[in-house]
Amino acid sequence: MNETTQPRSELFRKAAVIGSGFGGLALAIRLQSAGIQTTIVEARDKPGGRAYFWEKDGFIFDGGPTVITDPDCLTQLWDLTGHDMAKDIELMPVSPFYRLNWPDGVNFDYVNDPDELANEIAKIEPDDVEGYKKFLEYSGHLYEEGYIKLGTSAFLDFKSMVSAAPALMRYQAYRSLYGKVSSFVKSEKMRQMLSFQSLLVGGSPMTTSAIYGLIHKLERLGGVWFAKGGTNMLIAAMVKHFERIGGVIRLADPVTSIDTDGDRAKGVTCKSGWTDSFDAVATNADIMHSYRDLLGHKHRSATATAALKKKRFSPSLFVVHFGLKGTWPGIPHHMILFGPRYKGLLDDIYKNGVLPNDFSLYLHHPTITDPSMAPEGHSTFYVLAPVPHQGKLPIDWEEMGPKYEKRILDEIGRRLIPDIHDRIVTKFHYTPQDFGSDLNAHLGSAFSLEPLLWQSAYFRVHNRDDVIDNLYFVGAGTHPGAGIPGVVGSAKATAELMLEDLG
Ligand SMILES: Cc1cc2nc3c(=O)[nH]c(=O)nc-3n(C[C@H](O)[C@H](O)[C@H](O)COP(=O)(O)OP(=O)(O)OC[C@H]3O[C@@H](n4cnc5c(N)ncnc54)[C@H](O)[C@@H]3O)c2cc1C
Secondary structure (H helix, E strand, O other), rough: OOOOHHHHHOOOOOEEOOOOHHHHHHHHHHHHHOOOEEEEOOOOOOOOHHHOOOEEOOOEEOOOOOOOEOOOOOHHEEEEEEEEEEEHHOEEEEOOOOOEOOOOOOEEEOOOOOOHHHHHHHHOOHHHHHHHHHHHHHHHHHHHHHHHHHOOOOOOOOOHHHHHHHHHOOOOOOOOOHHHHOOOOHHHHHHOOOHHHHHHHHHOOOOOEEEHHHHHHHHHHHHHOOOOOOOOHHHHHHHHHHHHHOOOEEEOOOOOEEEOOEEEEEEEEEEEOOEEOOOOEEOOOHHHHHHHEEEHHHHHHHHHHHHHHOOOOOOEEEEEEEEEEEOOOOOOOOEEEEOOOOOOHHHHHHHHOOOOOOOOEEOOOHOOHHHHHHHOOOOEEEEEEOOOOOOOOOOOOOHHHHHHHHHHHHHHHHHHOOOHHHEEEEEEEHHHHHHHHHHHOOHHHHEEEEOOOOHHHOOEEEEEEOOOOOEOOOOOOEEEOOOOHHHHHHHHHHHHHHHHOOO
8 A cells, every 4th residue: 555545544643642731732732733643641531630620509610720921832832833822712911910918917919010019029128129120130041041941942861951050050040049039138028929939830949949030030021811711711722722633632531551562652551441552652641650550661660660759749739619709809819828937837848748737828819800700799719728748747638628628718717808607608628639539649749840950851750751762751740840831841842852753
């Protein structure tokens, strides 16, 4: 049979992507856009991974990401085939980006307007206005080096790490984010304001590299956005786009094996018994789960699992979702409610692995931006607290969950909504155990590998496996790491490798 008489499907190279998180979807769109026949295989009944959602009693609850930065990294996925993302999803600007609140009642509105922002800083500490300007400049350098130049490259060998080293040294990436921020501003509140962002990608400001100071510039430059209808609608738009260009998505069928033939991946097999062969397999599933539980190549599975066991994983999160009677025009979309301790709290969570008595909270109030996410006259919220992963002193969350939920809601009551308990129409919580059981997340970590300098770039899981050269990785466990821009950036790096390898 010559090429022209061959069945059409066999003319195309075929790839499988295991998992439909932001990284998996972005990779699948890139591959499909380049003419690789791509199938996503997802364990859960809905796509999105950490961006799963629930609809309860008329309220829409997004499970994970709510803050969208660098929208350009998403529009690129449509641009590849000349489509327009705006036709599939509306991104709405959010202002202030965040309101920060401390137990002494002080509020700080983190806005994008430079004069307003300078006023906010001056209210906290006039001397820090100048220091902030210098930090912004520093953050701009980090952004150029760490995000633009290195954020979408695959670090496959040590040489690539060495070539990045001079820039990392120049900007003192070996210092902690909090330490570096403290060299610019003197008020403790400003230090918290400029360092808490690393928590959004799973890193403690006390130990994570100063390179994560780039997030500040990323926010100032690209803004903070919210998808109309919730992040779940952005996921739905990505799936719609993927299917429109010919991609296939299989839901509710966990992959049970990445099948191999010698040092090559040859296909995947699912719980249902469905199996298919592929020219390349990429996994967006948890890195430990992929290597330990899925990879059929026993030797590689054992060596990679052993290496991963030595790494540090990010902590987890405890999330309380609640729908309330009433509306709160005074509560902005994103709030950080700092607790009485910062370093001590982070040490408890990251170092000691114990559940602290106090907490710093992130409060999400989507109905202030899009009231359609709750019944009329009602509001949707979620509040999350960083908590240790299950690796040090595992917590029985079945038992602890209801108590912890009440403590957190009481705190929101004390600080923002006094009659919160009387107004609750619906509520539920999500624990580290749920991250483990729903997402196969190792130790219930919310963000995969901790973003430490010695676990970055070359030292993260490589976008292409070192032994099985048609097995690829994408998502939070790979370079550059967690967060939507991070995993969408990893998809670009992985797609480039795959397209080169697939010819
Ligand atoms: C509560 C929360 C809030 C966050 N807030 C923000 C935010 O505001 N902004 C931001 O940028 N980032 C945020 N993040 C981080 C961000 O959500 C994640 O880093 C990112 O979504 C992870 O994407 P991923 O591509 O790694 O895949 P994941 O979302 O981890 O998805 C992996 C997918 O693989 C699937 N899978 C696992 N095992 C199998 C299997 N055996 N077979 C088939 N499929 C499998 C899973 O079901 C899942 O769908 C937040 C995270 C959390 C948890």
